Amino acid sequence: MPHKPPTQEELEKRKIVGVNFETVTDVSSTDFPGHYPGEDHAWDIERFKKGFSVEFHQNDPYEASFSLIGCDASIANAFRRIMIADVPTLAIENVFIWNNTSVIQDEVLAHRLGLIPFTGGREGLHEFLKWFEKPAEGEQPNCTDYNTVELSLDIKCEDNDDADSKETDPTKLYHHAHVYAKDIVFKPIGRQEQYFSGENIIRPVNPDILIAKLRPGQQISLTMHMHKGVGSDHAKFSPVATASYRIMPTITITQPILGRDAEKFQKCFPKGVIGLEKVTAKEAAQKGSGYRGHEGELKAVVVDPKRDTVSREVLRHEEFKDKVKLGRRRDHFIYLVESTGQWESDAIFLESVSHLKAKAKSLEQQLVNMVR
Amino acid sequence: MSGQDYEAPSGAFSQRDDATAGSGAMIYRCGDCAVRVPLEKGAPIRCQKCGARVLYKERTKRMVQFEAR
Numbered sequence: 248m249p250h251k252p253p254t255q256e257e258l259e260k261r262k263i264v265g266v267n268f269e270t271v272t273d274v275s276s277t278d279f280p281g282h283y284p285g286e287d288h289a290w291d292i293e294r295f296k297k298g299f300s301v302e303f304h305q306n307d308p309y310e311a312s313f314s315l316i317g318c319d320a321s322i323a324n325a326f327r328r329i330m331i332a333d334v335p336t337l338a339i340e341n342v343f344i345w346n347n348t349s350v351i352q353d354e355v356l357a358h359r360l361g362l363i364p365f366t367g368g369r370e371g372l373h374e375f376l377k378w379f380e381k382p383a384e385g386e387q388p389n390c391t392d393y394n395t396v397e398l399s400l401d402i403k404c405e406d407n408d409d410a411d412s413k414e415t416d417p418t419k420l421y422h423h424a425h426v427y428a429k430d431i432v433f434k435p436i437g438r439q440e441q442y443f444s445g446e447n448i449i450r451p452v453n454p455d456i457l458i459a460k461l462r463p464g465q466q467i468s469l470t471m472h473m474h475k476g477v478g479s480d481h482a483k484f485s486p487v488a489t490a491s492y493r494i495m496p497t498i499t500i501t502q503p504i505l506g507r508d509a510e511k512f513q514k515c516f517p518k519g520v521i522g523l524e525k526v527t528a529k530e531a532a533q534k535g536s537g538y539r540g541h542e543g544e545l546k547a548v549v550v551d552p553k554r555d556t557v558s559r560e561v562l563r564h565e566e567f568k569d570k571v572k573l574g575r576r577r578d579h580f581i582y583l584v585e586s587t588g589q590w591e592s593d594a595i596f597l598e599s600v601s602h603l604k605a606k607a608k609s610l611e612q613q614l615v616n617m618v619r
Numbered sequence: 620m621s622g623q624d625y626e627a628p629s630g631a632f633s634q635r636d637d638a639t640a641g642s643g644a645m646i647y648r649c650g651d652c653a654v655r656v657p658l659e660k661g662a663p664i665r666c667q668k669c670g671a672r673v674l675y676k677e678r679t680k681r682m683v684q685f686e687a688r
């Protein structure tokens with residue numbers, strides 16, 4: 248029997264994961280060689296280029312949302328994992344405590360300091376600063392201006408003599424009752440001055456992070472060393488608050504939903520997913536469309552399936568069960584990347600792409616060495 | 620910058636305060652009134668101001684290094 252090439256409709260259907268009342272169908276992708284007899288599904292760069300696209304929904308420094316359309320889940324997930332665990336940032340790594348008479352213990356204080364996100368001049372952070380080599384046991388660390396950034400925190404709580412006698416607020420009664428991230432001072436060394444001065448100074452992204460609370464007589468005096476690191480070593484090095492993706496939901500209305508039903512249908516989805524439109528005269532005149540004699544009534548239409556959470560609420564209602572088909576597009580990934588401030592959100596994604604490329608190149612080299 | 624700056628001071632460490640150095644007195648803090656209490660060896664453990672018998676040793680003046688993780 249000669250093989251019939253799949254229709255466009257069939258090709259689209261293959262990309263859809265079925266979301267039913269209690270089950271999920273067609274979870275795995277099938278576009279690999281040997282699955283469909285007589286069809287060539289060998290991976291091809293030209294075919295990939297033709298079917299692939301990127302679409303930005305939002306692009307702010309601290310939050311970016313975009314879609315990768317036409318790529319496999321393995322690639323999409325690789326980007327996500329690289330963004331979280333492999334894109335380097337600068338974070339506090341060593342804390343040298345000279346004095347700490349506050350109620351917060353030294354090790355807890357050091358841990359808190361490590362988690363504070365810092366930012367500074369992009370060129371200095373990404374180009375000038377290099378990796379810090381951890382010294383071997385018993386060796387002296389090699390701290391220089393291109394691999395270590397020094398910070399200090401020197402603060403003492405004292406009585407505020409100008410405070411009202413009836414005052415009960417500790418922040419008004421005492422000076423420095425609260426220690427904030429903005430109290431940390433950057434100490435430039437060597438060439439750091441030219442990369443991290445003025446608006447490029449190394450500083451906490453959020454100056455109002457509370458580090459400790461003090462009472463009169465208590466003080467904290469410490470210096471800190473920052474190094475570059477990656478999220479796979481410790482979460483404090485991760486450049487993202489989170490990087491995640493969702494798979495594009497699809498909603499297909501198979502039979503007309505009209506009037507009060509349409510309003511109820513709309514309420515089964517998050518805001519903005521379903522819209523209400525008037526049935527046009529043309530639709531009402533069409534035979535077998537289901538709109539006959541309903542001109543001017545409201546009908547439910549899908550406006551923005553991207554906003555759907557796929558709660559399946561609609562399938563719980565008897566009247567909608569057979570009028571709608573829910574699904575997800577397996578090759579459409581909607582990313583949400585939230586930067587912690589050291590990188591622009593979109594730059595984190597671009598960096599993850601070049602990381603994956605570098606990983607593939609090094610794997611290729613190892614394969615070449617293997618067969619040699 | 621060098622890591623050597625942060626090497627802990629070597630040799631025997633003394634908790635004696637500058638003012639009382641040589642006299643053999645150790646500085647403590649009163650648990651009740653927080654006053655500084657210098658104590659000689661063998662002296663009764665007692666605050667000289669309020670008479671409280673709970674005294675606290677002062678924190679080390681040595682640098683302590685921690686990993687921020």
Ligand SMILES: [Zn+2]
Pocket residue numbers: 649650651652653654666667668669670671
């Ligand atoms: Zn006392």
